[in-house]
Amino acid sequence: MIEEVVERLNMIKMPGSIGIGHTRWATHGAPEMVNAHPHVDCTGRLAVVHNGVIENFMELKEELINRGHNFTSKTDTEIIAHLIEEELKGDLRLDDAILKALRVLEGSYAIAVVSLDNPKKIYCARNESPLVLGHSELGSFCASDIPAMLPYSKNVVYLRNGEFAELDEDGLSIRLVEDGSPVSREYTEINWNIEMAEKQGYPHFMLKEIYEQPVSLRNALRLQQRYLDLLTTFLDRGQDLFLIAAGTSYYACLAASYLFSKIARLTTFPAVSSEFVEQYGSSLGIDSVVLALSQSGETYDTLQAIEYARMRAATVLGVTNTVFSSLSRRARAYISQQSGPEIGVAATKTFTSQILVLLQLALRLAITRGKISQDDGDELEAKMIQVPDFVQSVLDRHGESIGALARKYLDSRLFIFLGRGISSATAMEGRLKLLELTYVPSLAYPAGESKHGPISVVEDGVPVIFLCPRGETRKSIVGSIMEMKARGARIISVCEEGDAEIISLSDDVIEMPRNIPEALSPIPYIVPLQLFAYHFAVQKGLDPDKPRNLAKSVTVP
Ligand code: AGP
Numbered sequence: 001m002i003e004e005v006v007e008r009l010n011m012i013k014m015p016g017s018i019g020i021g022h023t024r025w026a027t028h029g030a031p032e033m034v035n036a037h038p039h040v041d042c043t044g045r046l047a048v049v050h051n052g053v054i055e056n057f058m059e060l061k062e063e064l065i066n067r068g069h070n071f072t073s074k075t076d077t078e079i080i081a082h083l084i085e086e087e088l089k090g091d092l093r094l095d096d097a098i099l100k101a102l103r104v105l106e107g108s109y110a111i112a113v114v115s116l117d118n119p120k121k122i123y124c125a126r127n128e129s130p131l132v133l134g135h136s137e138l139g140s141f142c143a144s145d146i147p148a149m150l151p152y153s154k155n156v157v158y159l160r161n162g163e164f165a166e167l168d169e170d171g172l173s174i175r176l177v178e179d180g181s182p183v184s185r186e187y188t189e190i191n192w193n194i195e196m197a198e199k200q201g202y203p204h205f206m207l208k209e210i211y212e213q214p215v216s217l218r219n220a221l222r223l224q225q226r227y228l229d230l231l232t233t234f235l236d237r238g239q240d241l242f243l244i245a246a247g248t249s250y251y252a253c254l255a256a257s258y259l260f261s262k263i264a265r266l267t268t269f270p271a272v273s274s275e276f277v278e279q280y281g282s283s284l285g286i287d288s289v290v291l292a293l294s295q296s297g298e299t300y301d302t303l304q305a306i307e308y309a310r311m312r313a314a315t316v317l318g319v320t321n322t323v324f325s326s327l328s329r330r331a332r333a334y335i336s337q338q339s340g341p342e343i344g345v346a347a348t349k350t351f352t353s354q355i356l357v358l359l360q361l362a363l364r365l366a367i368t369r370g371k372i373s374q375d376d377g378d379e380l381e382a383k384m385i386q387v388p389d390f391v392q393s394v395l396d397r398h399g400e401s402i403g404a405l406a407r408k409y410l411d412s413r414l415f416i417f418l419g420r421g422i423s424s425a426t427a428m429e430g431r432l433k434l435l436e437l438t439y440v441p442s443l444a445y446p447a448g449e450s451k452h453g454p455i456s457v458v459e460d461g462v463p464v465i466f467l468c469p470r471g472e473t474r475k476s477i478v479g480s481i482m483e484m485k486a487r488g489a490r491i492i493s494v495c496e497e498g499d500a501e502i503i504s505l506s507d508d509v510i511e512m513p514r515n516i517p518e519a520l521s522p523i524p525y526i527v528p529l530q531l532f533a534y535h536f537a538v539q540k541g542l543d544p545d546k547p548r549n550l551a552k553s554v555t556v557p
Pocket residue numbers: 246247248249293294295296297298299302345346347348436551552553554
């Protein structure tokens with residue numbers, strides 16, 4: 001707790017008029033004292049705090065070590081301090097040295113720098129990670145978000161990507177990182193109360209987190225290569241690969257099982273953690289690999305399952321959003337998905353990032369095993385990089401209109417979600433969102449299976465939501481739509497923009513960007529379903545952040 005730190009270090013009585021600090025969400029290096037911010041250069045004269053992920057930190061670190069710099073932490077942040085130190089060895093002023101150092105950084109950052117060489121100033125910069133600046137009679141301030149700023153200043157400036165600022169007691173000035181040219185920006189007055197501010201102006205954490213997905217997905221594309229390599233090596237060595245998780249994380253496993261099969265030609269066994277030991281326990285051995293997914297890294301069933309797997313000498317791997325969680329401590333190797341904190345009980349941004357992480361693993365494995373041609377691999381990678389933009393365009397286009405769609409179906413007493421292939425995982429996750437937030441009974445099935453039973457509940461007016469990305473499964477989904485339509489269902493389709501056939505068969509359509517490969521479709525296609533569940537809950541007068549009977553992390557049997 002920040003209050004504890006303030007008290008223990010007696011910070012109020014500390015001499016001086018400037019300071020920087022950062023509550024770290026561990027991305028590189030465990031949450032230990034040695035990795036805590038600020039980080040300093042070799043001289044100890046310059047200190048940096050940083051929120052974000054520096055992609056090229058390994059290369060930069062090696063270069064700096066070769067030039068004689070000593071590193072004390074495992075963070076990516078520390079390289080920033082040493083880079084500035086290196087630039088200062090020339091004749092540059094401190095501000096110019098910082099600007100020069102920033103120009104070689106790749107990735108996301110919001111930073112604040114202080115130096116004994118100019119003890120009255122704080123220098124800040126931003127690329128992708130948020131940073132707000134403020135000024136009042138109390139002084140000048142910078143913070144990641146408005147809640148931290150509010151007690152000190154209601155007049156704020158949102159620093160934009162590629163901007164650098166200098167703060168002192170008189171105010172602030174902004175320049176472009178690129179060429180150092182000055183930028184003029186008006187202050188905005190913030191009239192939010194603290195609760196609104198914590199949600200950054202969104203009415204609920206869930207909506208904020210849905211809208212954060214373009215950024216969290218970009219961070220998921222910036223994973224540390226050596227950990228991806230390490231996991232790929234373990235996956236490659238294993239004989240049987242089990243993908244285990246609970247709830248939403250399980251649906252990410254389900255989607256991943258299609259990805260491993262299609263991209264890496266590898267058979268995997270997705271299983272819910274609570275069933276895993278019963279279902280597969282006896283077949284586990286030294287050649288088994290168990291890849292566990294857990295946002296929190298603390299889900300009881302998942303931890304129990306990996307304990308069992310470890311006991312049978314299987315290799316346990318993890319993907320989690322919580323570095324140093326029980327899962328990351330127990331896994332032989334793990335990847336931190338870097339989605340940032342998720343407060344809403346319903347998982348949203350962590351689901352899309354989990355899939356993106358597993359997609360990268362599948363692609364790597366395919367390349368390692370020679371299961372994908374160079375052209376196909378390059379093409380998939382090029383599309384993968386566009387995923388955050390696909391999601392952004394879905395949010396731009398449907399962010400508001402899905403509210404009206406939810407209103408239209410507010411009286412429905414049953415929903416059915418159907419998809420084929422990898423979209424059956426999207427359908428199940430879409431159903432889970434609606435179910436947990438609105439308590440409206442609903443079913444989700446692979447569309448082909450719907451005729452083996454679920455179709456019996458379809459009658460006049462029952463809404464059936466179809467996931468219909470373009471690709472191998474689209475043709476058969478048309479058949480399923482016809483079957484449901486013939487029984488009076490109201491068809492809501494999530495399909496590619498301009499897909500005339502699907503549109504003509506549907507009562508309502510959510511049109512998605514063109515040219516999204518089917519393998520990538522769960523990520524953008526789940527977004528309108530997250531929004532649908534959210535708006536449905538709000539319009540029913542329910543709190544989407546706190547659904548009844550549910551906890552964010554289920555740590556009990
Ligand atoms: C999803 O919206 C739920 N809150 C829940 O199903 C969740 O995904 C499940 O409890 C697993 O949690 P984990 O990813 O932290 O292990």
